[in-house]
Amino acid sequence: MPTHALVIGGTRFIGRHAVSEFLDAGYDVTILNRGDHDNPFADDDRVAHIEGDRTSESDLRRAGLRVDPDVVIDCVAYKPRDVHAATEIFADADAYVYVSSGAAYGEERIPKREGETPLESCSVEQATDDSEGSYGARKAEGDRAVFAAADRGVNAMAVRPPVVYGPHDYTERFAYWVDRVESHDRIVVPGDGSDLWHLAYVDDVASALRIVAERGTAGEAYNVGDGHAPVLREWVDLVAAACETAVETVFASERELGTVGLSTDEFPLYRGYPHLLDTTKLRGLGWEPTPHAETIPPTVAEHRNADRTGRELGPEREAETRLIEILETVA
Known part of the structure; x- marks a missing residue:
């Protein structure tokens, strides 16, 4: 079983809960972030911290060399190039899991299903944009980067939550x-x-990230949401x-x-x-939502x-x- 998880992000919301999830499962954890926010794990000897900018390939490579992680959880990849870089740098990890979004879906269906509901298209301009309007397109293109990495032999997967709620939710x-x-x-x-x-409880998203890392199939995306x-x-x-x-x-x-x-x-x-997201596929891995x-x-x-x-x-x-x-x- 993998023993060391690198959480890119890790101190604010989804990443913070992902760190706790992996710790509870017996992993050693390293956080990679810029250090702009208080680190809730600063006094926890089980959690190492590397300061770096995840948009910098050199910082990602430095983290990979220092840690050699078994699992990489990418909570803050907001542009396709971020996913392309990470899946190349961590190609040898046992699992790379990208936090995508239900916003990646490009058609209104009830429910939205992985591999069935079309994803948003993404233009060159959208791929490098920072506006809220391009968020879904950028997340969808990140998913396609995951699929491409899996085709190259990388054990890369995506988890798609809708709006996430729970303790420490800075989106408000x-x-x-x-x-x-x-x-x-x-x-x-x-x-x-x-x-x-459809909403998703943050601890359920964190458990989905771990379960997908441990049991997921390369090149697959998994919806997560409340039961x-x-x-x-x-x-x-x-x-x-x-x-x-x-x-x-x-x-x-x-x-x-x-x-x-x-x-x-x-x-x-x-x-x-x-x-509404269909979560049947994730449940098939043994995941269950919290009441x-x-x-x-x-x-x-x-x-x-x-x-x-x-x-x-x-x-x-x-x-x-x-x-x-x-x-x-x-x-």
């Missing part, structure tokens, strides 16, 4: 709803609350239960939101067309001890309050 998309539920008795939910955006995919109004209820509070949800259509200058797209985790009764309480607990609110990602509370008053008047 889920935090927005926790903050709203904890701070107010009444909150606005866009539409009728039935929009569906049950709640619609948005269900998420609000689940968060309220974890917060041990009650909240009234006020549903508002696009036209009603427009009366105060808002739109459905301004709310985190709103998606006009359902986004929401075990994922949301620790997410809420860590939220309470952090300074992240997600408020800047959604509507101002003043506009929300005005809308609730308007809807009460016309009711």
Whole structure:
């Protein structure tokens, strides 16, 4: 069994949980990152740290020479060239696992399946772009780099999560709803609350990375996501239960939101067309998702001890309050 894992990234969110996952499985772990963020494993003798920029091929090669890892988990490859470089440098590793994304899928299907649902195309311009609009295309091209590496004999694989939530989530998309539920008795939910955006608990993503590294097939991609995919109004209820509070949800259509200058797209985790990933393939490796009764309480607990609110990602509370008053008047 492999014994040493190199986690590229490793101190913030998915990488942080991946480090813990591999430690719990008995691996020695080395983190490669630029050192721009606090290292939660600084006092853990089982975790070594190499400072370096993963976009620098020389830094990657230096890390490979120092560590000679059995497993490489690539959490921060955001451009195809990053994946091409890593799969060449770590070609002799027992496993290279690329953290891709459900955004790599290029067609709306319910559910989206590996090897069946087409991926996003990626132009030369998109491949080197840094904008959010090219994210899915760049991740898809990273997947194709994994497939090409596997064709060369590299044991390279990809894991595709949708939006990830859990403790230490710096994106704050889920935090927005926790903050709203904890701070107010009444909150606005866009539409009728039935929009569906499949999410994945961060520890489940971390376990998927380990299981794919140990049992996956070269050249394959694996979707990961929660076992049950709640619609948005269900998420609000689940968060309220974890917060041990009650909240009234006020549903508002696009036209009603427009009366105060808002739109459905301004709310985190709103998606006009359902986004659901089929996880059958990953389950076939022995992976199982964690029930929401075990994922949301620790997410809420860590939220309470952090300074992240997600408020800047959604509507101002003043506009929300005005809308609730308007809807009460016309009711």
